[in-house]
Amino acid sequence: MYDSQNNRYSCTCIKIYKTRGHFKRHLEKEHGWDFALNQDSSNSTVYSKMEHVAVWRASFIKLSLLLRDTEDAFHYGDGYRIFRNVKFEMLCADAAHHAKYRLWLWHMQAYESAILTQRQAVEYKWNCTANTHGGKGKNIPNDNLVETLVQKIKKKLREQVSNLTHNSAQRIALSIQIQEELKENVLRQFSNKEKGRSRPTVNRDSELHNLITELQHGEVSDVIQGREFHAFRRFSDLFSKVKAEELHKWISDQKFRASYEMF
Structure with missing residues (x-):
């Protein structure tokens, strides 16, 4: 299944893979292949009971x-x-x-x-x-505060376009936090005015209920020897x-x- 000229793995279902790991995962998941583990019998027994x-x-x-x-x-x-x-x-x-x-x-x-x-x-x-x-x-x-201020500084710098100089960039960097505080104070003073339509809040109760139901259905809290997730092999x-x-x-x-x- 390995093509040495193209350096690819070719499957019978016409799918092509570059790496061996992805190819083996495809064979296990789509075609039911089972690759033997290179372990001794004692480790294999312990592993099968975990x-x-x-x-x-x-x-x-x-x-x-x-x-x-x-x-x-x-x-x-x-x-x-x-x-x-x-x-x-x-x-x-x-x-x-x-x-x-x-x-x-x-x-x-x-x-x-x-x-x-x-x-x-x-x-x-x-x-x-x-x-x-x-x-x-x-x-x-x-x-996070530094990242927020950096984004605001970049926005101010882009607004200056051709008028941007080293001194103006320095003034922006030194005064950006004060400007934002003044802006927030002004907005807070006018917060009593009628606000626009806001996005509805997300109701997570139903999502949490569905998540718990799926976990119970999958018997995640039960102890079953030898069980493992196919998405997390040998976890x-x-x-x-x-x-x-x-x-x-x-x-x-x-x-x-x-x-x-x-x-």
């Missing part, structure tokens, strides 16, 4: 709770929870091979625990969020993919780099 749906269920709930708690921590500006969850998020980034996120999350911990002074570390820990409209639980991460928990020795070596290398790059 409830992979339960592993998927536990992993999904674990990561969902981590995401929910992190969002709540940012909304309320809780620096303690933010930096506690950063440790788990760094493990997730390492298991998923996201090198830039892993490095960024490690830098957050390094600044707070070792690089900054005690006063600077406290300020850094408890000033990770910003509140632009006021109100309890309405904070946003500083990264394993994300944290189990963390290679502790390699991660420890990487952290040690980052400590060595920080010793002469950040001091």
